Amino acid sequence: MNETRIPIERESDIVVARQAGRQLAAANGFSMTDQTLIATAISEVARNIVVYALKGEIIVSRVEDGTRVGIQVVASDAGPGIENLDMAMRDGYSTKNSLGLGLPGARRLMDDFHLTSEIGHGTTVTMKKWRR
Numbered sequence: 776m777n778e779t780r781i782p783i784e785r786e787s788d789i790v791v792a793r794q795a796g797r798q799l800a801a802a803n804g805f806s807m808t809d810q811t812l813i814a815t816a817i818s819e820v821a822r823n824i825v826v827y828a829l830k831g832e833i834i835v836s837r838v839e840d841g842t843r844v845g846i847q848v849v850a851s852d853a854g855p856g857i858e859n860l861d862m863a864m865r866d867g868y869s870t871k872n873s874l875g876l877g878l879p880g881a882r883r884l885m886d887d888f889h890l891t892s893e894i895g896h897g898t899t900v901t902m903k904k905w906r907r
């Protein structure tokens with residue numbers, strides 16, 4: 776299985792997505808440390824779906840760029856969207872009085888990180904980590 780799709784709607788789905796990411800990373804030779812980093816980044820974007828969009832999905836897949844093997848995580852929802860992407864990527868910015876570390880944290884844990892969002896249409900986070 777080089778691709779898994781996990782519907783995200785509740786807290787328990789976050790655990791399922793985390794585990795799917797960890798498992799795929801393990802199956803593709805990622806270190807225990809990197810498995811944990813990927814799982815942690817998945818938790819953050821999955822939690823954002825539950826909290827802000829109520830439902831969405833996460834797709835974890837194996838990707839290759841010719842020389843490298845990576846794990847790609849795409850977290851998407853059709854929720855309210857994010858008004859200011861630059862603000863959302865800042866440490867400490869939260870519209871729910873939370874820590875505001877989820878998105879910037881996930882960006883630091885992964886190698887590639889891309890956030891797109893449209894007000895009233897939804898949000899998609901695409902992130903990758905390459906095997907060292």
Ligand SMILES: Nc1ncnc2c1ncn2[C@@H]1O[C@H](COP(=O)(O)OP(=O)(O)OP(=O)(O)O)[C@@H](O)[C@H]1O
Nearest residue numbers: 823827856863869870871873874875876877878898
């Ligand atoms: N999927 C999403 N849909 C709508 N808004 C989002 C989504 N993900 C993040 N946001 C917005 O971006 C802000 C920053 O997200 P981030 O995950 O960094 O922090 P947080 O969720 O507020 O706090 P923390 O993750 O530290 O508990 C959120 O407060 C929210 O306004």
Ligand SMILES: [Mg+2]
Nearest residue numbers: 819823877878
């Ligand atoms: Mg968050």
